[in-house]
Amino acid sequence: MTDDNKTPEERKPSLRDRMRPVEFLGIAGVLSIFVFLIVLMASREPILALIFFGIAFIVTLVVIALFVLGLKPDDEERRDLAEQNHEHPELPGGTDGTDAGPKAPRNPHG
Helix, strand or coil: CCHHHCCCCCCCCCHHHHHHHHHHHHHHHHHHHHHHHHHHHHHCCHHHHHHHHHHHHHHHHHHHHHHHHCCCCCHHHHHHHHHHHHHCCCCCCCCCCCCCCCCCCCCCCC
16 A cells, blocks of 8 residues: 555654654753753852753754754655645645635735
């Protein structure tokens, strides 16, 4: 059976795809613990170290997310996007050939 004939319930993401968010949280956690330990050893203030831990965790997650958004999709992701568009032909770039997506509302002031 090819992927085109599978139902959405049969097409499940791989373990690698499901674990990707956990990897990002793990990387952010490790870097944040490093910042926590550096600030704790330098200042000997646990509250200040916790504040820097939280800031480093959030900043690391945002930076990782921005890097991931900047990546070009590979062939597998392009096929997946094409399948999703095929399932929803009303979306722009669908397979119905019209590119008839949702229209922008008319400007009442113009």
